[in-house]
Amino acid sequence: MGKAIFKQRNGVLGVGIVTPCGFITPEQLCGLGKLLPEVGALGSKLTTRQTMVVLIPEEAFDRFVAGIRGLGLDVGVFGDVVRNVKGCPGNGELCHRSLGNVFELAVEIQQRYINQPTPHDFKISVAGCHRGCTDPHCADFGVIATGPKTVDVFLGGRGGSRRPQHGQKAYANIPKEALFVVLDHVLDTYRKLAEEHERLCNTMHRVGLDPFILPAEKLPVMAEEDEFADFLNS
Amino acid sequence: MIAENEINLQEIHEKLNNLCLDGEVCSNCEKNKCLIFFAKKVASYVLTKKVTTIRQGMAMIPNHDLKTYSEDDMIETLAMVLQQCKDCRDNHDDDCTINLIRTCMEYALFGDKLPYQGSVTLYLLEAQKANGRVGDSLKAKYLNRKKTK
The missing domain is CATH 3.30.413.10 (Sulfite Reductase Hemoprotein, domain 1)
Structure with missing residues (x-):
């Protein structure tokens, strides 16, 4: 059991954001548009499982999580669990x-x-x-x-x-x-x-x-x- | 498989309503033993309930109805129904409401069930094999309807 947080080869964290089956509101999208530069994100990637992985410096993790939770989003799950649908x-x-x-x-x-x-x-x-x-x-x-x-x-x-x-x-x-x-x-x-x-x-x-x-x-x-x-x- | 808003059964429903003589000529309307009555009910059910399939519908078709129907009317209605088929191929479902009405017309016209592989083109070939004259007429009617609609 764990959270969808993956250390990348270059040292940054890939953090998976889970949404209701890939649905993101305009407000959430705009919020992410502001949040990602603020936490120094390198970029983001849409996944085949309808989540979004955001690449952030490790030290920005707590700020990033607080930010996405403020937008009604959350960090995804990983490991031996029921995954996002x-x-x-x-x-x-x-x-x-x-x-x-x-x-x-x-x-x-x-x-x-x-x-x-x-x-x-x-x-x-x-x-x-x-x-x-x-x-x-x-x-x-x-x-x-x-x-x-x-x-x-x-x-x-x-x-x-x-x-x-x-x-x-x-x-x-x-x-x-x-x-x-x-x-x-x-x-x-x-x-x-x-x-x-x-x-x-x-x-x-x-x-x-x-x-x-x-x-x-x-x-x-x-x-x-x-x-x-x-x-x-x- | 088709979605409810992809099919238009209004015209077919009207045609079936006209075909159904409500027992006037049949002398004794046997309702559930009649292919036209059943097909009409399926069309009416689709329009009312907005469904695309009726589970076990195929098993409910009164295929022992041996009444003689007007060949021209059956061909025209079958052509009309084929126009609503979405060529689902591998996703064809026997209990699809279009398929149920088509099967009723098929029994009325050919007296038997023909293979349906989810493709109008393949079906027209099967119809031609089953009865060359009726098959040709059905194909002509279908193509003509397709051209004009």
Whole structure:
């Protein structure tokens, strides 16, 4: 467990800033525009995980952290924990392609689970459709909306390493409300079954997918099918 | 997979409404055993609920409806539905509402289900294979609609 603070080859610190799934307000952006020169930042880099790494001299660290917190931002997390969530801008106001309001869902997942301890780093990606702009197949826990109220869940993906792999579809068309029940179950099972520092895909390779699957009766029921049947008979 | 605001079912809904005779000619409206009634309900559900898929929708299609429908009307409606298909290819979902209506028209026209691989072009080839004359007519109607819209 730790903070996203990385000493660079040239001695400066790379400090990861976490936002709600990459969303930064104009005020925060302007605030960063003022803060970075003030703390002598060398520059910043947008990351593939929707965070921003700012390069600052070590002695400016405390001032920098106080500054970003004043803007409603924070230092990201790193290590064997649930990382910040990657979420696409799929909601009622933004992306035209999105099948459901997943941006709000992704932000909620991040707020509830970020920094929880796990056997190895645990990455979550949420996408509003199968185009998968946030690479949900490459995350330990990938979520793809299949409709306004339903999602598919993929487990055990990883984008990096010498053996990158796509996640396996573990839950199809479950109601959004069931997602938190599923995520709790997956995390609990992973903590119980994983060997030390074992990535989820490797645990799944050893024990299979089954222990991570909750029986249907333990998931909240989706009303949609009955709803259409009622509509059909009306 | 498509987003709700990408599809326009208003025209299809009106066409299906006109096709449905509300039991006047059928003498006894069997509602859920009728392909047109089902397709009309899907279109109406989409317009009301703003959904793009209906889970288990495919399993609910009344594919035992053996009534004879006007070939010209079915071809025209099918062409209309194909125009709304977004060529999702690998992301094609059988329970997509466009696919559900298309499948109803397909049963009414061909009497059977044809393979659909998420591509209008491939579908027109399948239709041609299933019935050369109907397939040609469907292709002509589809291309004509595409040109004029």
